[in-house]
Structures are given as structure tokens and as C-alpha cells.
Amino acid sequence: MIDEPLDSGHEYEALLLGNQLCFPLYAASREITKHYKQLLDPLNLTYTQYLVMLVLWETDALSVTELGKKLCLDSGTLTPVLKKLETKKFIQRLRDQADERLLTIRLTNSGQRLKEQAKTIPAQIQEFLPLAEEELLLLQRLSTKLVQSISNN
Structure with a gap:
């Protein structure tokens, strides 16, 4: 349980949990x-893999760089996630014909079909959270603002 902020007036006040x-x-994130893990296990996805799939369901055929920017992940973190998704046959990684260094990530038919199975997850998460819609x-909005302002620094 998280305690309320404390105002004890001592010199180490800023260090109080x-x-x-x-x-x-x-x-809260944990x-x-x-x-999410309980909901994603039947889909054979980790949370990070689910985030990748969300982006690709929204915009298929993205470069690894574009995908990383949308997810705030570097290529060192993203590459193993993409390899796992490719092994599961949810995505394919395609090399650019003109520039072999560039990879485009596309959904496979299996990856597209997975969207149907995942469509109830956001509502289930919303039901789980003890907050009103507002x-x-x-x-x-505040979390997005925080991430964007930190990312821009």
C-alpha cells in the first residue's frame, strides 16, 4: 500500500518514500x-510484444526506427522482441532492397488475426482499474504529457 505524502518538516523529508x-x-505500472500478463498469456504475447502489435495494428509496415520512436524503445531492446514475434509468425522483418541496413516490420496474416482476439483487452484493463472514466x-493525458516532455529533453 502506498502512503500519502508526508510533511514532517525534517531535513530528509524529500527522501521519504x-x-x-x-x-x-x-x-501502479507493475x-x-x-x-496485462493474465490477459496476454492466452495470446502468447508479453506486454512489450503486445505494445508492438498495437502499433502495427494501427500502422502496418513501419521501420524499426519508427517503431522504436513510437514505443520509446531503443533498437537494442526492440530487436529481441521483434525476433520473438517473427518466430511466433506474427510479424515479418523485411530488408529494404535499396538499403540492406533498413528493416521494415509488417504483420503476417496470423498477426492480423490476433487483433480480433485482443480487441477486448483495453476494456478489461479499464474494468480492472478503480478509476472513473474521466x-x-x-x-x-498527464502521463502522455510527462513522457513527451521527458523525451524532448
């Missing part, structure tokens, strides 16, 4: 990701 911004973000929208 209850006064940290990152801890509740970290703890709990939500744990719930609170969820505010949290999403």
Missing part, C-alpha cells in the same frame, strides 16, 4: 502490467 513521485508510478482520461 511517501513523498516520491516515481514510486506510485512504478507500483500492478497493471501484472494484470480520471482515466486525465491520467492518460
Whole structure:
């Protein structure tokens, strides 16, 4: 359980766990990701693989660089995830004919079909979270703003 921020007035007040911004973000992320795991296991996806699939369901045929930017992941993190998805036959990695260094990621038919199985996941996550719809929208907007401002620095 996360305690409320403390105002004790002593010199180490900033070091109190209850006064940290990152801890509740970290703890909430862990709990939500744990719930995603239960929903994603039947689809044979990890949470990171699911994020890749979300981006590709929205915009198929992206370069690894574009995909990494959308997911805030570097190629060292993304490459093993893409290899796993390719092994599972959900995506294919295609080399650019003009420039062999460039890889384009495309969904396979299996990857497209997986979208149908995953379509209820966002609603199930929303039901799991003990917040009103307006609170969820505010949290999403503030989280997005935070990520964008940190990424731009």
C-alpha cells in the first residue's frame, strides 16, 4: 500500500518514500502490467510484444526506427522482441532492397488475426482499474504529457 505524502518538516523529508513521485508510478505500472500478463498469456504475447502489435495494428509496415520512436524503445531492446514475434509468425522483418541496413516490420496474416482476439483487452484493463472514466482520461493525458516532455529533453 502506498502512503500519502508526508510533511514532517525534517531535513530528509524529500527522501521519504511517501513523498516520491516515481514510486506510485512504478507500483501502479507493475500492478497493471501484472494484470496485462493474465490477459496476454492466452495470446502468447508479453506486454512489450503486445505494445508492438498495437502499433502495427494501427500502422502496418513501419521501420524499426519508427517503431522504436513510437514505443520509446531503443533498437537494442526492440530487436529481441521483434525476433520473438517473427518466430511466433506474427510479424515479418523485411530488408529494404535499396538499403540492406533498413528493416521494415509488417504483420503476417496470423498477426492480423490476433487483433480480433485482443480487441477486448483495453476494456478489461479499464474494468480492472478503480478509476472513473474521466480520471482515466486525465491520467492518460498527464502521463502522455510527462513522457513527451521527458523525451524532448
